[in-house]
Amino acid sequence: MKSLFMIFIFLFAGTLFGKIKVVTTTTVIYDIVKEVGNDKVDADYLCRGDQDPHFLEIMPKYMVKLRNADLLFKIGMGLELWAQQLIDGSRNSKLKVIDLSSDIQKKEVPSGKVDASQGDVHPFGNPHYWLDPSNAKIMAQEIYSALASISPGDEAYFKSNLDSFNSKLDGKINEWNKKMEPLKGKAFVFFHASWTYFADRYGLRIAGYVEPKPGIPPTPSHNAELFNIIKSNNVRYIMMENFYSDNAPNQIASVTGVKVIKVPTGVYGMQGINSYVQMMDYIIGQITKTS
Ligand SMILES: [Zn+2]
Structure with a gap:
């Protein structure tokens, strides 16, 4: 009892x-x-x-x-x-x-x-x-x-x-504002349209996306369009989430000479990324290191 x-x-x-x-x-x-x-x-x-x-x-x-x-x-x-x-x-x-x-x-x-x-x-x-x-x-x-x-x-x-x-x-x-300041106005190609809010915050110019539409896998004809966009906008980097296949970005890179930056956009998306702050630190560290 x-x-x-x-x-x-x-x-x-x-x-x-x-x-x-x-x-x-x-x-x-x-x-x-x-x-x-x-x-x-x-x-x-x-x-x-x-x-x-x-x-x-x-x-x-x-x-x-x-x-x-x-x-x-x-x-x-x-x-x-x-x-x-x-x-x-x-x-x-x-x-x-x-x-x-x-x-x-x-x-x-x-x-x-x-x-x-x-x-x-x-x-x-x-x-x-x-x-x-x-x-x-x-x-x-x-x-x-x-x-x-x-x-x-x-x-x-x-x-x-x-x-x-x-x-x-x-x-x-x-x-982050201070670190990103020198990148203002620079043109980037992104894989997926995940970077609108990020680009607006830091004044980056989005020249194009590797995906023809959000969620639609890359196509050879769209890649060809990107070659021109990259040349005419003086784009030097393609930024992408690390869970997407980098086949198309690498192919574009081999033709145009751009560099591919792969980052996580989720916490635990990579070893050592255990918080939101660490994730943003990493993204901003990568983009400012290479740009
Ligand atoms: Zn999306």
Whole structure:
């Protein structure tokens, strides 16, 4: 009887003082959740940092992750078109889904009718906003609000974590601005249209993309067009995510003499990249080292 009572107390305390169960679609969100939630959250992610977040294979293990979660954070804007199937499959009626794009100044949002029939993976605008570090602060704010509304008693704790994250990021933002300054106005070719927010933040000129359309693999005729674009814009670098095949960029490089820069755009996307700040540090380090 006594042990039964103890089990009851344990279970009760478990729900009362338990951690908030959070799942994130990407590792960048996961990292910011850990910054803001720290030891009050039990966090996990779905898409690995070295995977293309547009395409995640639907697997039962992801539904299991969502089964007991309180919160699912996603980038939104159609990046995770696979997420709904996982949410439905998890049969978790208490799951709250938070779209982190709500307060983001969205770019490349189509004004007309949305048409994804051509295979364009950005039918709702460009979802790669996390590559502008000032947007990471907006994401952190949204994460803070969601955590505080689930666990109002920990509001002050989350707020203080949010403040430290923001001040750490502000320091890095100043440093990155200075490093990127000399690149203002320079033309780049990117593999995928993931770099709009990044390019706008630092004043880079996007001369073209290796993909004919977002999500459409390179074609010989489009590569040929790029040869001219690269020559006429004096492009010296092709920048790409490390999870894409570099066959086309290397072929373009062999013809035009441009250099290919491969970087992760997810946390854990490469060995040694264990946080958002480390990831941005690496990207900016690579582009400024070679440019
Ligand atoms: Zn994309």
